[in-house]
Amino acid sequence: MTSAPFPDRDTIASKLASLDEQDKSYVALLMENVAQDVTVIDGLHRHLNNAASAPFLNTLKLENLGKWIGETAPARLQIRLTEAAKSSQHPAYVAFRTGLSRSGGLEKAYPPAAI
Secondary structure, eight states: OOOOOOOOHHHHHHHHHHOOHHHHHHHHHHHHOGGGHHHHHHHHHHHHHHHHHSSSOOHHHHHHHHHHHHHHSOHHHHHHHHHHHTSOOSHHHHHHHHHHHHHTHHHHHSOOOOO
16 A cells, blocks of 8 residues: 655645635645644745735735634644744735734644743
């Protein structure tokens, strides 16, 4: 029996670009596998770079992606998602960062310490 090959960053970027229900399930399944973390983050970077170089910037779609991925991603990915969102000041990254912060994923993963 042969196992299915791991997807590459371009495949993940295309899934993040369309983000229909089937693609959401696919990406959510990948995020459950620790071995896929690097590929998921690379795919996210590819998608954000593609959005930044596109002739039309759909900031609402990028905000929705940030909100969805922040709510869906496990705690171990939250810091890496935040780092990816802050890696550029381009409006595509800003829109993604806005959605990601609205999701509250980082705060759920790392709640403030009670002093």
